[in-house]
Amino acid sequence: MRGIRRLSTFAGFFAVAGACGFVCGPAVAQAQPVPHGVIQKFEANGLGTGLATPLSSCPPGASVGDTCYGISGNVSGDPIGNGTFTGTLDVSNVTVDNGSSGLCAPASGTMTLSFNGSKQSITMGFVGDYCDIAQGSLSAASEPTTLNGNFFVTGGSGSRFSKLNGDYASGGAGAGTLVISGDSLIGSLALVLKGILEFALQ
Numbered sequence: 300m301r302g303i304r305r306l307s308t309f310a311g312f313f314a315v316a317g318a319c320g321f322v323c324g325p326a327v328a329q330a331q332p333v334p335h336g337v338i339q340k341f342e343a344n345g346l347g348t349g350l351a352t353p354l355s356s357c358p359p360g361a362s363v364g365d366t367c368y369g370i371s372g373n374v375s376g377d378p379i380g381n382g383t384f385t386g387t388l389d390v391s392n393v394t395v396d397n398g399s400s401g402l403c404a405p406a407s408g409t410m411t412l413s414f415n416g417s418k419q420s421i422t423m424g425f426v427g428d429y430c431d432i433a434q435g436s437l438s439a440a441s442e443p444t445t446l447n448g449n450f451f452v453t454g455g456s457g458s459r460f461s462k463l464n465g466d467y468a469s470g471g472a473g474a475g476t477l478v479i480s481g482d483s484l485i486g487s488l489a490l491v492l493k494g495i496l497e498f499a500l501q
């Protein structure tokens with residue numbers, strides 16, 4: 300009986316040793332992926348002005364020779380309701396033929412949407428291609444123009460929108476498509492934003 304108990308003890312030892320790779324050390328913590336947060340649809344449509352007269356000077360960071368515009372107007376959408384938008388559009392002086400008797404140039408800018416009586420806001424940057432439809436320069440009068448691009452949320456204020464900081468893991472972010480269509484003679488424009496907002500879980 301004593302021999303049987305001794306054998307069973309050894310068997311238990313080797314079973315544990317095998318499961319641990321013979322030497323059991325401290326458990327190694329595994330890096331856990333950052334969970335995605337709550338995703339919400341974001342859409343907005345606006346009407347405004349600002350394409351008729353370029354700004355006297357571009358914001359810091361613009362290239363020499365760029366043409367910049369100050370745009371503004373009214374906007375409505377989901378989840379912002381009704382509000383206003385203001386922004387700056389920077390059109391590069393480097394143009395290319397768009398293949399349809401017009402020109403295109405790289406463009407970028409910033410924009411702020413204010414809503415709920417200006418108690419809440421979403422700020423964003425955007426990049427895209429600014430193109431004219433008719434033949435001529437991008438700054439010529441009475442030419443339909445369109446900016447097709449993408450926006451990326453950089454910040455916000457008020458209620459849950461104050462969590463927006465451009466980083467979904469630590470606060471909130473957002474991105475999507477942006478279209479600004481207008482006329483350089485009368486300066487009117489239409490704004491379309493479609494994308495998402497994403498808020499961190501914590």
